[in-house]
Amino acid sequence: QVQLVESGGGLGQAGDSLRLSCAASGRPFSSYTMAWFRQAPGKEREFVAAIAWRGGNTNYADSVKGRFTISRDNAKNTVYLQMNSLKPEDTAVYYCAAKQFTVASMTMAAGYGSWGQGTQVTVSS
Numbered sequence: 001q002v003q004l005v006e007s008g009g010g011l012g013q014a015g016d017s018l019r020l021s022c023a024a025s026g027r028p029f030s031s032y033t034m035a036w037f038r039q040a041p042g043k044e045r046e047f048v049a050a051i052a053w054r055g056g057n058t059n060y061a062d063s064v065k066g067r068f069t070i071s072r073d074n075a076k077n078t079v080y081l082q083m084n085s086l087k088p089e090d091t092a093v094y095y096c097a098a099k100q101f102t103v104a105s106m107t108m109a110a111g112y113g114s115w116g117q118g119t120q121v122t123v124s125s
Contacts, residue, residue, distance in 0.1 A: 001026065001114045002025065002027040002032060002098050002100075002114045003025045004022050004023070004024055004114055005023050005117070006020060006021065006022045006095070006116040006117065006119040007020070007021050007023070007119060009094060009120045009121045010121070011122050011124070012122070012123050012124070013125075014086060014087055014088060014125050016086050017082070017085075019080060019083065020036070020096075021079075022036075023076075024098065029074055029077040032053050032100050032114075033050060033099050033100075033102060033103055033106060034050065034053075034070075034072060034079040034097070035048070035070075035096070035097045035098075035099075035112060036050070036079075036094055036097070037094070037095045038090075038092035038093065039092055039095070039118075040089075040092040045109055047109070048060070048061055048068065048081070048094070049061065049068055049081060050107065051079065052106070053101065053102075056072075059106045059107060067084050067085045068081060068083050069082040070082075083121070086121075086123045088123050090121060090123050091121060092120075092121060093121075094119050094120075094121055095116055096115070096116040097109070097114065097116070098113070099113055
């Protein structure tokens with residue numbers, strides 16, 4: 001398994017921008033499809049964005065499309081989530097996830113074998 005550590009969460013106001021980072025260690029980072037999920041209080045964990053291990057294809061939830069951008073730097077073993085035009089409904093704990101050598105079911109939490117501890121993002125109106 002790869003170990004994941006998120007950072008970059010915090011407080012913001014509607015319309016602000018934040019960038020989350022997820023640093024990976026333990027296995028060749030370039031072999032992992034990486035994703036961000038989030039979980040708001042009282043709600044189930046939901047898919048936010050993913051980036052394939054090969055080819056760099058990306059996938060976004062409709063709720064964040066056009067506002068969030070996922071990217072990766074394989075040299076730094078890090079995946080990023082740039083969040084622009086934040087809304088109060090983006091408030092959640094954001095989790096980084098990884099699965100190796102596959103792009104199947106990128107939007108499904110099941111199948112991601114490695115997870116970070118999460119970072120809180122709070123957006124006020």
